[in-house]
Amino acid sequence: MDHSFFTTALVFLAAAVLFVPLAKKSGLGSVLGYLIAGVIIGPYALGFVGQEGQDIMHFAEFGVVMMLFLIGLELEPELLWKLRKSILGLGGLQVILTTLVIAGIALLFHFAWQQALALGMILSLSSTAIVLQTLSEKGLMKTAAGQSAFSVLLFQDIAVIPMLGLFPLLATLQAGQSGAADTHAVTNWVEGQPAWLHTVIVLGSIAAVIAVGRVAVRPLLRIVAKTKMREIFTASALLIIVGIAVLMTQIGLSPALGAFLAGVVLANSEYKHELESDIEPFKGLLLGVFFMAVGASIDFNLVSQQFREILLWVCILIAVKVIVLLLLGKFFKVSTEQNFIFSFSLTQVGEFAFVLFSFSLQQGILSAQTTSIMTAVVAISMALTPLIILLNEKLILPRVGTDELEERQADEIDEKNPVIIAGFGHFGSVIGRFLRANKIPATYLDLDSDRVDALRNLGFKVFYGDASRDDLLRAAGAQQAKIIIIAINSPEKRLEMIETVKKHFPHLHMLVRASDRYDAYDLMNAGMLHIYRETLDTSLRVGVDVMTLMGYRKYTAKRLAKNFLKYDEANLKRLSAIRNPEDYVVEARKHIEEIEATIQSDRQNLLNEADISWDPDTLREEARTLQNGDAAS
Amino acid sequence: MKKILIIFAHPVLEKSRVHKTLLKYIPQVDEITVNDLYENYPDFDIDVKREQQLLLAHDIIIWQHPLYWYSAPALLKQWQDLVLQHGWAYGKTGVALSGKKIFNVISSGGGTGAYQHEGYQHCTINDVLRPYERTAELCRMTYWPPFWVAGTHKMDLPQIKEYGERYKQLLLRLREDKINEDTMMQVSRLNDLVDISQSNLA
Numbered sequence: 001m002d003h004s005f006f007t008t009a010l011v012f013l014a015a016a017v018l019f020v021p022l023a024k025k026s027g028l029g030s031v032l033g034y035l036i037a038g039v040i041i042g043p044y045a046l047g048f049v050g051q052e053g054q055d056i057m058h059f060a061e062f063g064v065v066m067m068l069f070l071i072g073l074e075l076e077p078e079l080l081w082k083l084r085k086s087i088l089g090l091g092g093l094q095v096i097l098t099t100l101v102i103a104g105i106a107l108l109f110h111f112a113w114q115q116a117l118a119l120g121m122i123l124s125l126s127s128t129a130i131v132l133q134t135l136s137e138k139g140l141m142k143t144a145a146g147q148s149a150f151s152v153l154l155f156q157d158i159a160v161i162p163m164l165g166l167f168p169l170l171a172t173l174q175a176g177q178s179g180a181a182d183t184h185a186v187t188n189w190v191e192g193q194p195a196w197l198h199t200v201i202v203l204g205s206i207a208a209v210i211a212v213g214r215v216a217v218r219p220l221l222r223i224v225a226k227t228k229m230r231e232i233f234t235a236s237a238l239l240i241i242v243g244i245a246v247l248m249t250q251i252g253l254s255p256a257l258g259a260f261l262a263g264v265v266l267a268n269s270e271y272k273h274e275l276e277s278d279i280e281p282f283k284g285l286l287l288g289v290f291f292m293a294v295g296a297s298i299d300f301n302l303v304s305q306q307f308r309e310i311l312l313w314v315c316i317l318i319a320v321k322v323i324v325l326l327l328l329g330k331f332f333k334v335s336t337e338q339n340f341i342f343s344f345s346l347t348q349v350g351e352f353a354f355v356l357f358s359f360s361l362q363q364g365i366l367s368a369q370t371t372s373i374m375t376a377v378v379a380i381s382m383a384l385t386p387l388i389i390l391l392n393e394k395l396i397l398p399r400v401g402t403d404e405l406e407e408r409q410a411d412e413i414d415e416k417n418p419v420i421i422a423g424f425g426h427f428g429s430v431i432g433r434f435l436r437a438n439k440i441p442a443t444y445l446d447l448d449s450d451r452v453d454a455l456r457n458l459g460f461k462v463f464y465g466d467a468s469r470d471d472l473l474r475a476a477g478a479q480q481a482k483i484i485i486i487a488i489n490s491p492e493k494r495l496e497m498i499e500t501v502k503k504h505f506p507h508l509h510m511l512v513r514a515s516d517r518y519d520a521y522d523l524m525n526a527g528m529l530h531i532y533r534e535t536l537d538t539s540l541r542v543g544v545d546v547m548t549l550m551g552y553r554k555y556t557a558k559r560l561a562k563n564f565l566k567y568d569e570a571n572l573k574r575l576s577a578i579r580n581p582e583d584y585v586v587e588a589r590k591h592i593e594e595i596e597a598t599i600q601s602d603r604q605n606l607l608n609e610a611d612i613s614w615d616p617d618t619l620r621e622e623a624r625t626l627q628n629g630d631a632a633s
Numbered sequence: 634m635k636k637i638l639i640i641f642a643h644p645v646l647e648k649s650r651v652h653k654t655l656l657k658y659i660p661q662v663d664e665i666t667v668n669d670l671y672e673n674y675p676d677f678d679i680d681v682k683r684e685q686q687l688l689l690a691h692d693i694i695i696w697q698h699p700l701y702w703y704s705a706p707a708l709l710k711q712w713q714d715l716v717l718q719h720g721w722a723y724g725k726t727g728v729a730l731s732g733k734k735i736f737n738v739i740s741s742g743g744g745t746g747a748y749q750h751e752g753y754q755h756c757t758i759n760d761v762l763r764p765y766e767r768t769a770e771l772c773r774m775t776y777w778p779p780f781w782v783a784g785t786h787k788m789d790l791p792q793i794k795e796y797g798e799r800y801k802q803l804l805l806r807l808r809e810d811k812i813n814e815d816t817m818m819q820v821s822r823l824n825d826l827v828d829i830s831q832s833n834l835a
Contacts, residue, residue, distance in 0.1 A: 553646055554675040619742060623786035 008056070011048040015041045016288050030137065031130050032386035034288050038295020039383075049296045056293045062245070063286025064129050064351055066279050068157065068256040069241050071132070071150075072263020073272055080264060083151055090148055090332050091155020094346075097324045098124035105316055111370075114170040118365045119374070121163050122357060123317055125350040128153045128256070129287050130385050135345060139490050143448045144334055145341035152325075152346060160254045160352050164359065171364045205251045209244060209258060213265030221271045237278040254352070290351065298379040299372065306373055313377045318347045318388065336400055337449035344392040348385040349378040416480040417441040420508075421487060422467035422497060424451060427513050427534060428487030432460070443476050447488075468496040470504040478505045486512040491519050498526050517572055524576045540565060634664055635810050638691035639738075642670045642698040642709035651740040651785050651793055652699060658797035664808050666691065670708045677711055684716040688730060693807055694774070696765065697738035703761050713768060722772045735769045736777035736823065737762055738800070744784030758783075759821070775814075780823045802827040 015037035023033025041048040049056070080087075103120030107113065131149055132141070140146045217240065224236045244262050245255035266272060303310055322343050329339035357371045357378075366374075419435060419442040421428050428444075435442050444460055445467040446452050452464040463476045467488060478484065484501060486494050494512060501508055511530040514520040523531045540561045547557035639659065643652050659667060668687060674680070688694065698705045716722070721729050739762075747753040748761070758781060759766075769776035780803060782788075782796045803823055806812050812826060820826055 553672060555644060555671040556647065558675045620786045623742060 008049070011041050012056075012289055012292055015292060020288070030288075031133055031291055032383070034291030035295040035383045035386075038292035039298065040295075041292070042296030042298070044298075044300035056289060056296075060286050060290035060293055061351060061355075062255075063283055063288075063290050065245050065255045065259045066241060066283035067129060067132065067287060069244075069259035069263040070276060070279055070283060072260040072265075073267050073276055075264055076267045077264055083147070083154075086148060086151040086332065087155050090328055091152045091159075093328055093331075094152050094324060095121075095124050095156060095159050097328070098321060101320050101324065102317070105320070115366055115370070118167065118170050118360050119370075121159075121166075122353050122360070122374075123349050123378075125156045125160070125352050125356075126153060126321070126346040127348050127350040127382055127385070128157065129290065129351055130348060130382055131345050133287065134386065134389060139447055139488075139493065140341065143341075144338040144450050145345070148329065148332070148334055148338070148342045149345050154260075156350065156352075157254060157257050157260065160257070160356070163356065164252060164254075167356075167360055167363050167365060170360075202251050202253065205247055205253070206258075206261065209247070209261055210265055213262050217266065218269055218271070221269070221274075225271070225274070233274060234278045237275050238282070240275075241279070294351075294379050294382055297375070298383070299376055302372055303376050303380075306376075310373060310376050310380065313374070314380050314384070317349065317377065317381055318384070321347045335450055335453065337397065340392055340397060340400060341449075344388055344396075345385070347388050348381040353378045416477055417443040417461065418480075418482045419443070420445065420473070420476055420478060420481050420484045422485065423447075423488035423513075424455060424462075425487070425489055427489075428485065431485055431487060436460075443481070445472065445476055466493075468493055468500050470500050473500065473505065478508060481505075481508060484508045484510055486510060488513070491515055491522070495522060495526060498523070498528065502527075520572060521576045524573070536565070536568070635693055635808055636691040637665045637693045637695065637804060637808060638687055639665065639667045639695045639697050640670065640709070640712065641667055642696075642706045642712070644671055644706050644708070646671070649699070650790070651782050651788070651796070652697070654790075654793045654797045655697070655738070655740075655782070655800050658794075658801040660801055660805055660808075662808065665804060670712060671706075674708065677708060679712055679715045681715050681718070684712065685718075685721065685729070688716070688733075692733060694733060694735040695738050696735070700739050700741040700761070704764070717768070717772060728773060731773035733774045734777055735765075735774045737765055737779040738781075739779055740782040740785050742784070742786045744787075745781075748783070777817055778821055778823055782824075796824070799824050799827050 016034065019037035019040070020030050020033035023036065024030055038049075040046055043049065099117070099120035101120070102123050103113075103116040106116035106119045111119065131153060135141050135146050135149060141150070221233070221236060224233050240262060241259055244258040248255040248258035266275065325343035325346055326339060329342055334342060354375065357366070357375055360366045361368060361371050419440060421432050421435075421442050422445040424432060424444050424446045428446075432442060432444060442461075444455060444462040446455070446462060446464065447466060449464055452462045455462045463472060465472045467473065467486075473484075478501070484505075486497055486501075488494055488497065491514075498510060498512065501510055509530070510528060511532065512523050512528050514523055514531050514533045516533060516535075520531050520533055543564075544554075544557045544561045547560070548554050641652075641656070643649055646653060646656075656667070659665060666687065668684075670679075696705065696709060698709055704710070717730075718727070720727050739758075741748075741758075743754060745758075748756065748758045750756065754761075758779065762779060766776045780800060782793070785793075803826065806827065817823065817826065
């Protein structure tokens with residue numbers, strides 16, 4: 001490790017730690033935070049990072065590979081099959097139409113048709129990293145917009161393969177060829193092989209990834225898991241991904257696609273969650289570095305020289321992408337609101353463009369002048385994404401989308417519902433149904449516009465939007481309500497919402513959903529009294545049924561479960577009091593120790609609390625010692 | 634053949650000696666139904682319709698339970714409160730149970746000697762069971778004397794099994810309708826009506 005590695009690491013880490021929280025705090029999202037951090041440390045502002053920005057970017061592209069591996073892990077093959085229509089239809093049409101339109105425009109700019117086609121293909125791609133990061137941060141991945149965006153991105157990742165195959169046929173500039181040789185000096189198994197063998201190797205490798213994933217990886221992970229050395233498990237997880245990336249690069253496929261495939265193969269394995277939690281931090285950090293490198297690599301000299309051309313291309317690009325996406329969304333019957341979210345999230349050009357530009361330079365398709373201008377266009381389009389999404393949210397959606405407020409007849413009196421339920425997912429919906437069944441009027445808040453529309457059709461009073469906003473809460477009648485149920489999915493949003501309610505509506509009783517005990521600690525620290533851990537009651541019901549099936553009396557099993565629940569809640573309070581409230585960061589190791597301690601004290605306390613109320617032993621004992629013997633019944 | 638419904642209430646059967654044994658001696662025949670309240674309604678959510686149907690389908694009803702504080706465990710009280718509805722079990726039109734027979738099968742820590750006016754308890758077992766008698770009468774049922782396992786604190790297992798055998802014989806004879814109701818009303822405990830001298834007490 002030379003000195004400059006540490007300096008570089010220092011610069012990147014410091015920039016991330018400084019700017020990302022700032023960007024998040026001001027509602028810009030982490031991606032924009034990273035990009036701004038990149039620009040600031042880059043050669044045109046502070047100059048901490050010079051030309052090595054490019055190299056770092058290539059290195060950090062590995063974060064994208066990891067992200068696709070994680071996405072694959074989340075996607076069971078059945079789900080992928082279910083999405084086939086939107087992946088092929090929506091994704092396929094998006095790539096083809098955008099390519100053709102952009103190529104057509106490029107022809108107008110007097111590019112040769114081969115160059116125009118190459119530009120079209122490269123620019124039709126969008127950034128998986130930026131879009132998925134942004135959408136999941138906003139909690140929109142599960143909505144129609146999120147799913148559609150995901151399908152399109154997935155198809156684009158697949159489409160890179162034929163593009164790479166097609167590019168050599170588009171070569172027009174003889175001069176460019178010379179540059180190609182040295183980069184391709186990296187041994188590549190398919191280089192120079194006949195086409196049929198090429199195909200065989202590619203198909204064989206994909207089959208190998210699937211077969212190895214199915215047959216070899218699980219036993220390997222089992223052996224590794226048995227060593228109980230966490231770092232070795234992490235190493236194996238990284239080994240899987242790096243191995244696939246190397247293999248895919250060797251056969252000329254996208255490493256991201258290979259990682260995705262491996263993820264899907266492992267989606268059903270028992271080690272899914274361990275793999276996820278091991279890779280997640282690497283992915284997050286590398287993606288962060290990647291975004292910063294993008295920010296740092298924007299050539300502001302070139303931008304200022306070619307300002308008008310670059311700006312023109314950025315505008316054309318965004319306009320073409322949005323229009324194509326909107327039309328396709330409409331054609332595939334995505335609702336207006338969701339369609340706008342979907343279309344505006346995919347307006348940038350993806351990280352693969354950087355790879356494809358350098359490839360097309362080597363292949364002699366595009367000139368160095370064009371590629372450097374286009375690289376700037378791509379970087380700017382990426383940097384603009386969070387702003388465009390923000391623009392869509394603030395200016396366009398309020399006009400076209402689902403109204404935040406419910407439309408009401410003029411003559412209808414505004415009923416003042418005593419209960420507000422924030423979040424109508426699987427948690428909130430049961431509460432809502434239960435209250436409705438018992439004719440307790442409630443007002444609902446939700447972030448999924450499709451769900452909001454559906455609920456309104458059913459006659460529910462629903463407000464659409466981010467429930468942690470005080471203006472939305474006020475519109476929903478928080479001033480007049482008595483109780484607010486915070487049932488939204490994201491723990492961070494729940495904490496935000498608690499702060500909003502505390503500040504603006506202190507009279508409301510807050511009933512809060514908690515994911516687990518650690519989340520419950522946070523809620524206790526936030527001063528919450530009514531905390532409901534999602535799975536606690538259900539898990540205990542399973543416990544009761546197990547005891548019953550083993551022959552225990554039902555009433556006894558139920559009483560034991562109720563005791564356990566009471567005891568566990570008390571224990572939670574006790575442990576939360578012991579914990580340092582400032583100490584939010586609990587390491588995995590501490591979690592395990594705490595679970596051990598909890599189980600230990602479960603045994604001691606619950607056994608001592610045996611039933612003495614109905615226990616005849618003591619009474620019998622006493623009766624025996626009495627001469628009289630005729631004690632109480 | 635008479636049909637017998639045993640409404641059984643015990644919150645901690647796993648700790649019981651007497652009732653666990655008594656249950657074992659109940660003959661497994663079609664005419665006898667055991668309705669284990671704490672097992673069927675661990676949440677105290679009694680299915681009133683089901684319980685009423687069960688009552689209608691049987692001729693002789695038994696409340697089987699330990700005596701807790703001169704009464705039954707809480708769920709049996711809940712059962713009475715919910716199942717014996719006005720207009721169905723009692724009141725002007727409440728004739729659903731009219732003519733049925735009912736009695737208690739109880740256990741008590743104290744022995745028979747304690748339940749005398751001059752004994753430790755200052756009252757008889759009939760005094761203790763008065764609420765059940767009145768309930769039965771209000772519902773137009775005939776209230777029979779109890780089957781009573783008394784002095785359980787000092788009872789050993791062979792003795793308890795003897796009670797089990799008596800319980801079995803009583804149930805079988807009631808099922809076959811072999812006991813004269815007049816003789817029944819003359820005894821203070823139904824235990825006394827069965828002779829188990831020939832029975833095998835293994």
